[in-house]
Amino acid sequence: MTTPPRDAAVDLAPVPAGSVLAIRGGRPLRGRVDVKGAKNLATKAMVAALLGETTSILRDVPDISDVAVVRSLLEVHGVNVSEGDEPGSMVFDPSEVESAHFEEIDAHAGASRIPILFCGPLLHRLGQAFIPDLGGCRIGDRPIDFHLDALRKFGAVVEKQPNGIRLSAPNGLKGANIHLPYPSVGATEQVLLTAVRAEGTTELRNAAIEPEIMDLIALLQKMGAIISYEPNRVIFIEGVDELRGYDHRCIFDRNEAASWACAALATDGEIFVGGAKQQEMLTFLNVFRKAGGWFDVQEDGILFRRDTALKPVTVETDVHPGFMTDWQQPLIVALTQAKGRSIVHETVYENRFGFTDALVKMGADIEVHPHGLQNGPRRVARRELEQAAVITGPTPLRAADIVVPDLRGGYSHVIAALTAEGESQVSGVDILSRGYEKFLEKLRALGADFDVVR
Structure with missing residues (x-):
C-alpha cells in the first residue's frame, strides 16, 4: 500500500458534548491518521x-x-x-x-x-x-x-x-x-x-x-x-x-498510535499512523505481530494491518518497558476475533475491565476474573489488585446500544461497533476528546460509516 496523503480538508472540530453516534459496522478502516504530541x-x-x-x-x-x-x-x-x-x-x-x-x-x-x-x-x-x-x-x-x-x-x-x-x-x-x-x-x-x-x-x-x-x-x-x-x-x-x-x-502519542493499530486489526483494515515511531512502541509491536498483525515502519510513521487470521495471545500489563495498561482495551476488541483463548492480566489498575460488559452484550465471550488467575507462567509479579480477562474467539460481534465508561474503554467501544454487523448507538463519546484529537474527523477519513444523531 502507498502511504496515504495528509487530508487537508478534514474538519478540526472536537467531539460535541453529549454526542451519540449511530455506527454502522462491518466495514474495514482504511487510510491515514496523524498523531500529535502525547x-x-x-x-x-x-x-x-x-x-x-x-x-x-x-x-x-x-x-x-x-x-x-x-x-x-x-x-x-x-x-x-x-x-x-x-x-x-x-x-x-x-x-x-x-x-x-x-x-x-x-x-x-x-x-x-x-x-x-x-x-x-x-x-x-x-x-x-x-x-x-x-x-x-x-x-x-x-x-x-x-x-x-x-x-x-x-x-x-x-x-x-x-x-x-x-x-x-x-x-x-x-x-x-x-x-x-x-x-x-x-x-x-x-x-x-x-x-x-x-x-x-x-x-x-x-x-x-x-x-x-x-x-x-x-x-x-x-x-x-x-x-x-x-x-x-x-x-x-x-x-x-x-x-x-x-x-x-512533544513526543508522539503512543497510546493513540496503538489504538489505531488495534482498530486496523479488529476491522481487518489497513491504517497508516503518521508520526508513530518504532522505538517507543517495541513492546506493543511484538504483541501486535504475535496476534496476527503486520506492520511496516516508515520514516514518517507506521503502517498497520492484519497479516494472517488473528491468533490468541497472553498479555500482562505493566509499567514501562512492559505492555501499557492503556493498550489492552483496544487490543481486547481485536482478540474477540482471534481463534482460541487469549488472556489479559491487568496489573496496573484494579477496575479496568468494566468496558468488557458492553463487548459481552455485543456477543463476545469474555470472562473477567476479579482476583486474577493464580496458575500459569508469569513475567510480571502478581499484584493484590490485579484482574484477568479470558477472551475466547472468534465471536461475531452484533450491534448494541453502548454507554462509554472512560477514555480508552470508550475508544474500544467505538471500534467494537465498527467491527460489529448492524447499527450501534454509542453515547457519551465526548469523553474521547480528552485524549483523541479530531476523533470523528479521523474516523471519517478512514471510511467509518456513522452519524452524529445528537
Whole structure:
C-alpha cells in the first residue's frame, strides 16, 4: 500500500458534548491518521512552564480537552497563554503568576487530575497551592497519597480541607530521598517538577521511566535542570536556583498510535499512523505481530494491518518497558476475533475491565476474573489488585446500544461497533476528546460509516 496523503480538508472540530453516534459496522478502516504530541507529556510540559523565569514554547500540542483544562488552570494562575508560530504550538508567559481562588480552580479543573501536579511549581513560585477534589477516569482508586507523601518529604505542609487540599512551604522546599512504593508515572512527575527547584539533591528510587517521563526530563534539562538517571529506576535531581523557559516538541502519542493499530486489526483494515515511531512502541509491536498483525515502519510513521487470521495471545500489563495498561482495551476488541483463548492480566489498575460488559452484550465471550488467575507462567509479579480477562474467539460481534465508561474503554467501544454487523448507538463519546484529537474527523477519513444523531 502507498502511504496515504495528509487530508487537508478534514474538519478540526472536537467531539460535541453529549454526542451519540449511530455506527454502522462491518466495514474495514482504511487510510491515514496523524498523531500529535502525547497527552501524557503535553499537559505536564504545560505545567512545567510555571517553573521558568522566561517564556516557554511547546510544539505539537494535541487539540484535546485535557489540554484545554490545563490551559485554563494556567490562565487563572496568571500565565499568559497564546498560539505559537506554527499550528499546534503554544506560548506560555509565566511572568505574572499569582494565586487563584478555590472557585476558579474547581470550576476549571473539571474531571482532570492534572491540578495535583501544579503543587510543586506553585509552592516554588508562590509558597502555597490549592487543589480541589480530583476526578479522572473511573478505572481504579488512583490515590494521590504518593504525591502528598513526596511533597511532605520536600518540606511541604499539607492540610486537608472539606473542599480540597491546601499546601504551603513556610521554610521552602528541600531535596529529599524518596522511594516510591510503586513506579507511578504521576508521582514521578510530581517529584521531578518539585525537585528541580528544591534546595539540595533529590534521590528518587523506583521511579517510572516511561518515554513521556524521559521527554519531560529532556524538557526540564533544556530549562536548566540537572537530572541524571540510572538503569535501575533511580533518578537524581540537583536543585537549581532558577530555570528559564523552554522550546520543546512533544513526543508522539503512543497510546493513540496503538489504538489505531488495534482498530486496523479488529476491522481487518489497513491504517497508516503518521508520526508513530518504532522505538517507543517495541513492546506493543511484538504483541501486535504475535496476534496476527503486520506492520511496516516508515520514516514518517507506521503502517498497520492484519497479516494472517488473528491468533490468541497472553498479555500482562505493566509499567514501562512492559505492555501499557492503556493498550489492552483496544487490543481486547481485536482478540474477540482471534481463534482460541487469549488472556489479559491487568496489573496496573484494579477496575479496568468494566468496558468488557458492553463487548459481552455485543456477543463476545469474555470472562473477567476479579482476583486474577493464580496458575500459569508469569513475567510480571502478581499484584493484590490485579484482574484477568479470558477472551475466547472468534465471536461475531452484533450491534448494541453502548454507554462509554472512560477514555480508552470508550475508544474500544467505538471500534467494537465498527467491527460489529448492524447499527450501534454509542453515547457519551465526548469523553474521547480528552485524549483523541479530531476523533470523528479521523474516523471519517478512514471510511467509518456513522452519524452524529445528537
